Amino acid sequence: RAAALAEKEPPFIRVEGVTKRFGSFTAVSSVNLEIRKGEIFSLLGGSGCGKTTLLRMLAGFEDPTEGRIFIDGQDMTDLPPYERPVNMMFQSYALFPHMTVEKNVAYGLKHMDMTASQRADRVREMLALVQLSDFSHRKPHQISGGQRQRVALARALAKQPKLLLLDEPLAALDKKLREATQFELMDIQDKTGTTFIVVTHDQEEAMTLSSRLAVMDKGRIMQTGTATEVYEYPNSKLVAGFIGSINFFEATIRDVRDDVATVDAPELGATVEARAIPGLSPGQPITLAIRPEKLTISRSKPEGPNAISGKVRDLAYFGKDSLYRIELPSGRVLSINSVNSRRVGENERVADWEDAVWLSFDPSSAILLKD
Numbered sequence: 608r609a610a611a612l613a614e615k616e617p618p619f620i621r622v623e624g625v626t627k628r629f630g631s632f633t634a635v636s637s638v639n640l641e642i643r644k645g646e647i648f649s650l651l652g653g654s655g656c657g658k659t660t661l662l663r664m665l666a667g668f669e670d671p672t673e674g675r676i677f678i679d680g681q682d683m684t685d686l687p688p689y690e691r692p693v694n695m696m697f698q699s700y701a702l703f704p705h706m707t708v709e710k711n712v713a714y715g716l717k718h719m720d721m722t723a724s725q726r727a728d729r730v731r732e733m734l735a736l737v738q739l740s741d742f743s744h745r746k747p748h749q750i751s752g753g754q755r756q757r758v759a760l761a762r763a764l765a766k767q768p769k770l771l772l773l774d775e776p777l778a779a780l781d782k783k784l785r786e787a788t789q790f791e792l793m794d795i796q797d798k799t800g801t802t803f804i805v806v807t808h809d810q811e812e813a814m815t816l817s818s819r820l821a822v823m824d825k826g827r828i829m830q831t832g833t834a835t836e837v838y839e840y841p842n843s844k845l846v847a848g849f850i851g852s853i854n855f856f857e858a859t860i861r862d863v864r865d866d867v868a869t870v871d872a873p874e875l876g877a878t879v880e881a882r883a884i885p886g887l888s889p890g891q892p893i894t895l896a897i898r899p900e901k902l903t904i905s906r907s908k909p910e911g912p913n914a915i916s917g918k919v920r921d922l923a924y925f926g927k928d929s930l931y932r933i934e935l936p937s938g939r940v941l942s943i944n945s946v947n948s949r950r951v952g953e954n955e956r957v958a959d960w961e962d963a964v965w966l967s968f969d970p971s972s973a974i975l976l977k978d
């Protein structure tokens with residue numbers, strides 16, 4: 608992918624110490640960000656965390672209170688939107704209902720210095736790109752929601768911006784269509800090589816689409832990385848809890864050896880091993896975090912350091928997996944999704960109601976968090 612090729616180049620977008628205050632309220636706080644050419648980069652966070660405000664500053668619709676924004680090596684901070692090599696696709700799509708698909712896409716070229724035939728060629732090219740060539744004469748109400756989304760994308764890309772900003776691009780689509788459209792969006796991005804910055808509150812969408820993502824909270828960037836980095840190596844309770852589900856336990860560091868820490872976890876009723884992080888010392892209180900899918904359920908006591916006993920409280924069969932609610936001796940109840948057997952006919956489940964079971968996990972999958 609283009610983003611991988613651009614890894615060694617200077618960053619295409621650099622956001623330096625950007626803060627945005629509305630009166631006394633800080634919507635975006637000291638944000639630093641580097642994005643490479645050809646990336647699909649997501650700004651991920653809950654409602655009100657400042658992601659749209661950051662996007663609008665990149666587009667030039669808002670001025671930063673502090674800090675600077677560079678695109679392709681040029682300081683854009685004081686330039687108006689129309690002088691930036693940037694376009695934005697809005698969540699509502701903002702298509703003109705009385706215009707055909709073709710005219711809507713051509714509208715994106717309104718202020719461009721082009722001949723009529725160049726313009727027509729570009730519109731044709733864009734409609735082919737989003738696979739809507741056969742729909743050029745329809746009006747927005749005569750096409751589906753997914754097709755409307757693609758018209759909006761074609762219009763936004765028609766000017767050939769170096770950077771396309773997409774605010775919740777898939778939010779108006781239902782779940783199935785959204786999943787299919789994610790891959791279309793990635794294909795289109797790949798074909799054009801345009802850098803995309805996507806705002807979303809949907810963590811699965813951000814993980815599917817993005818080469819890298821930034822998790823935001825209260826105007827700050829909490830962590831930046833690939834989907835795998837942010838999921839497997841979260842740097843805070845907030846990020847760990849925002850991306851995927853996770854169980855948190857209060858624990859205390861007992862000992863640290865190389866990359867493994869031994870921790871006392873009273874709620875687990877055990878002393879267990881976890882992946883060490885820098886700066887741990889014996890006696891230090893810590894949060895131990897384990898994702899549900901990293902736990903294995905078994906009937907007999909497993910080998911290895913991290914074996915915890917429990918009892919099946921509740922059980923729900925979902926076909927591909929079963930949800931177990933396991934009660935530990937401390938009274939703590941854990942939810943675990945366990946993949947069902949590939950063989951059908953015997954007992955597909957590992958355990959039944961009231962069964963005494965063992966839970967185990969690999970030390971490398973147990974996350975320690977200081978805050």
Ligand code: ATP
Binds near residue numbers: 660
């Ligand atoms: P959502 O997903 O709900 O759109 P968001 O992360 O995109 O949330 P922003 O729209 O960036 O959030 O808003 C961040 C904060 O800044 C919110 O608390 C919002 O009320 C506030 N805010 C945004 N624009 C303005 C404005 N023009 N004047 C005052 N406050 C604003």
